[in-house]
Amino acid sequence: MTNAFRDEIGKGGYGTVYKGVLPDGLVVAVKMLSESKGNGEEFINEVASIGRTSHVNIVTLLGFCYERDKRALIYEYMPNGSLDNFIHKQGSVNANCRLEWKTLSEIAVGIARGLEYLHRGCNTRILHFDIKPQNILLDKDFCPKVSDFGLAKLCKTKDSIVSMMGMRGTAGYIAPEVFSRNFGAVSHKSDVYSYGMLVLEMVGARKNLNSGVSHTSEMFPHYIYKDLELEKDDIILGDISEEENKIARKLILISLGCIQTSPSDRPSMSKVVEMLEGPLHSLPIPPKPYLFSPARFAEESVTTSQPSETGRLA
The missing domain is CATH 1.10.510.10 (Transferase(Phosphotransferase) domain 1)
Known part of the structure; x- marks a missing residue:
């Protein structure tokens, strides 16, 4: 969905964010978490907390991937980036x-x-x-x-x-x-x-x-x-x-x-x-x-x- 991680749109201590497109054409942001995140506490935290939310002023989590040491969070894409x-x-x-x-x-x-x-x-x-x-x-x-x-x-x-x-x-x-x-x-x-x-x-x-x-x-x-x-x-x-x-x-x-x-x-x-x-x-x-x-x-x-x-x- 990220076209081999071609379009990087953000980077920080948590990892890197890439622009992606789902099969139905929806543009998304894919956050790949760094492998150094230990037992994945922050990843579990994010999925557990944001998965409970639904509000116009809270970013929407569309999905996630947890496969061995690979952890990714898939969000709605925000064209104007961060504040x-x-x-x-x-x-x-x-x-x-x-x-x-x-x-x-x-x-x-x-x-x-x-x-x-x-x-x-x-x-x-x-x-x-x-x-x-x-x-x-x-x-x-x-x-x-x-x-x-x-x-x-x-x-x-x-x-x-x-x-x-x-x-x-x-x-x-x-x-x-x-x-x-x-x-x-x-x-x-x-x-x-x-x-x-x-x-x-x-x-x-x-x-x-x-x-x-x-x-x-x-x-x-x-x-x-x-x-x-x-x-x-x-x-x-x-x-x-x-x-x-x-x-x-x-x-x-x-x-x-x-x-x-x-x-x-x-x-x-x-x-x-x-x-x-x-x-x-x-x-x-x-x-x-x-x-x-x-x-x-x-x-x-x-x-x-x-x-x-x-x-x-x-």
Whole structure:
């Protein structure tokens, strides 16, 4: 179906993705997992979790292959690739394709709805634990779909807190409680934190395109708070229309609420969707997260494990 793996469309620590065509003409993405994935835990995780889902904002798993050490996942094909191609991948075909504020807002809403479905809409609650731009795929209409469930954990619908050995996720998006239980229990609120960091990165990338200012996703919240407190919207967002300003400010305020240090201070994904669809004037400026005091964050970063070659923390 991949014509001897001729058309490579993506590559990462998990393996390589190829474009393929099924006998009925349906175009698909075939993800060949690396042989170094041990006993196949991530593969089984992905099949077990995503096989339970059916939602417009969750990528559709069409099939899989598990033959000896060969493991493949077959997904619906996403013509626009992943979100990271549009927000910070230098040198890519889409690197200079600026997504308008309205499109960014629609993408943020779609991701939120997908996560809300995983947390509340499935028979078994699914916690993703690896929300980042690379794992958000975009169809031809830029409708976002959450993908890559290799690190997901399943839990009973009424349960939220999960037990977990060590850390999982990608540096820069991991909630504080995932790398240190001193911050609280690991739960669906950990995905909320990752979502907040993702949206801030979307806003920061759009700002960088406008001004050429370089802020890492880790430090960007500090700059945002400083300007919000001084009511300097023009510094944060640049020269944009009033309508775009409202969209951008809403995204910023909601995402800042999502990255609160204590899990109990973060909204649920249902509340996030409600806020995204509600009026801007009802959104206050959230407290500044403790971890984003620059000195404190630098100190915490030193004690945090470094990412592995795959970009994940084991």
